[in-house]
Amino acid sequence: MSDPAIGRVIVAGSTTLRFPQHVKFRHDATRGQWVVLAPERLLLPDETAVEILKLIDGSRPVDDMVATLAARFDAPRDVISADVIAVLQDLVDKGVLAA
Amino acid sequence: MSQAQPPLALLAEMSHRCPLRCPYCSNPLELDRGSRELDTATWRRVLSEAAALGVLQVHFSGGEPLVRRDLAELVRHASEVGLYSNLITSAVLLDRARLGELAAAGLEHVQISFQDTEAASADRIAGMAEAHEKKLAAAALVREAGLPLTVNAVMHRQNLEHLPEMIEMAVRLGAGRLEVAHVQYYGWALINRRALLPTKGQLDRATSVVEEARARLKGVLTIDYVVPDYYARRPKSCMGGWGRQFLNISPAGKVLPCHAAESLPGFDFPSVHEANLAEIWYRSEAFNRFRGTAWMPEPCASCERREIDWGGCRCQAFALTGDAARTDPACALSPDRDVLTAARDDAEAPPSDFVYRQIGGAPTKTTATS
Numbered sequence: 001m002s003d004p005a006i007g008r009v010i011v012a013g014s015t016t017l018r019f020p021q022h023v024k025f026r027h028d029a030t031r032g033q034w035v036v037l038a039p040e041r042l043l044l045p046d047e048t049a050v051e052i053l054k055l056i057d058g059s060r061p062v063d064d065m066v067a068t069l070a071a072r073f074d075a076p077r078d079v080i081s082a083d084v085i086a087v088l089q090d091l092v093d094k095g096v097l098a099a
Numbered sequence: 100m101s102q103a104q105p106p107l108a109l110l111a112e113m114s115h116r117c118p119l120r121c122p123y124c125s126n127p128l129e130l131d132r133g134s135r136e137l138d139t140a141t142w143r144r145v146l147s148e149a150a151a152l153g154v155l156q157v158h159f160s161g162g163e164p165l166v167r168r169d170l171a172e173l174v175r176h177a178s179e180v181g182l183y184s185n186l187i188t189s190a191v192l193l194d195r196a197r198l199g200e201l202a203a204a205g206l207e208h209v210q211i212s213f214q215d216t217e218a219a220s221a222d223r224i225a226g227m228a229e230a231h232e233k234k235l236a237a238a239a240l241v242r243e244a245g246l247p248l249t250v251n252a253v254m255h256r257q258n259l260e261h262l263p264e265m266i267e268m269a270v271r272l273g274a275g276r277l278e279v280a281h282v283q284y285y286g287w288a289l290i291n292r293r294a295l296l297p298t299k300g301q302l303d304r305a306t307s308v309v310e311e312a313r314a315r316l317k318g319v320l321t322i323d324y325v326v327p328d329y330y331a332r333r334p335k336s337c338m339g340g341w342g343r344q345f346l347n348i349s350p351a352g353k354v355l356p357c358h359a360a361e362s363l364p365g366f367d368f369p370s371v372h373e374a375n376l377a378e379i380w381y382r383s384e385a386f387n388r389f390r391g392t393a394w395m396p397e398p399c400a401s402c403e404r405r406e407i408d409w410g411g412c413r414c415q416a417f418a419l420t421g422d423a424a425r426t427d428p429a430c431a432l433s434p435d436r437d438v439l440t441a442a443r444d445d446a447e448a449p450p451s452d453f454v455y456r457q458i459g460g461a462p463t464k465t466t467a468t469s
Contacts, residue, residue, distance in 0.1 A: 007319040
């Protein structure tokens with residue numbers, strides 16, 4: 001078997017992320033809430049995660065997302081950056097996002 | 100009286116028919132015959148009702164859902180009404196043509212059960228020749244088609260030593276997810292408990308194998324781990340609580356809070372022929388009986404975990420104590436905890452022979468202890 005460690009994506013500022021084909025991020029009208037649907041998995045992301053996930057488009061690097069959020073929330077980039085990378089790494093490890 | 104939230108997921112049991120005869124099958128002992136199964140039009144209506152009610156995911160399951168020729172049509176309908184669809188299958192009937200048909204219909208994910216990692220043992224447990232080989236071939240087809248794959252590994256004393264190989268097999272097959280599911284002891288599995296329940300030592304080794312693999316395979320393979328209740332201190336949050344997140348529809352159209360609930364006496368579970376799903380979910384006596392915490396006896400009623408584990412499993416409480424409204428004996432605080440001791444002692448003795456699952460083949464009387 002190949003080294004499985006190679007398969008894990010480590011999120012950095014230059015990483016570009018996308019939703020894999022079989023992960024759906026959508027607004028659920030019944031609950032008035034954003035949901036992530038994945039194989040036998042269902043996440044109800046909190047408001048912060050929703051703002052981050054809305055910026056995922058498959059072409060924008062994480063640094064650009066951080067700049068957008070730092071400007072929008074008038075917060076220091078390094079603080080935003082650490083939070084965003086932690087949220088994204090968790091979602092990558094759950095298979096909800098891919099590089 | 101009802102403060103219920105909309106359900107998140109529907110387990111749609113298309114049929115109880117299955118080419119496999121696993122002795123721990125989660126279907127009830129009284130299996131629905133093919134002639135009683137819901138027709139295509141009724142399933143389409145029910146899927147629409149589920150989406151309108153707020154269900155987000157549908158799990159097409161069984162028995163073996165692929166015995167239904169209309170499966171792709173129903174997957175297509177599920178997609179059209181906005182449901183995310185999973186196929187839960189033994190995969191022995193899954194060939195390239197059927198998979199292509201399902202993928203085109205909008206299927207999002209396939210879960211394949213494996214009985215062991217060695218063909219001879221796997222086929223013996225499944226009660227079907229060449230099943231393992233067919234499953235391996237089907238798993239490869241799923242990945243070729245670009246669909247995500249979950250390997251479902253039901254573990255027990257006769258295959259638990261192969262857990263490391265099972266994890267490697269899941270990685271090799273390209274699965275993104277592995278469910279290591281210790282057998283849960285209801286129905287068929289309860290009859291076969293002396294053949295299946297592992298010892299505490301076996302269980303502890305398995306748990307450390309899973310912990311090591313989770314760390315090593317982070318971001319490559321997600322491992323979900325279901326521990327057997329018999330060695331737990333606190334019960335599992337069965338179905339996330341009665342009537343809180345899930346509903347199940349049996350092949351003949353009974354609407355149930357879980358797939359095993361039909362084994363409970365004294366219930367009149369509603370049928371999709373009698374009412375729509377929203378009425379059943381919010382207003383039926385069956386869904387409200389154990390919903391929330393008001394029904395709970397002590398020690399559950401005053402327990403700080405009452406809204407974490409919701410009193411455990413009603414079917415297990417009934418199977419082990421004869422009363423579905425008692426605290427699940429899987430909880431160390433249950434006054435009935437002793438009933439598990441004998442079972443754990445059995446795990447140290449040689450295993451009994453399997454009673455294989457078959458339609459009309461349930462023993463007329465079953466006892467949990469011997």
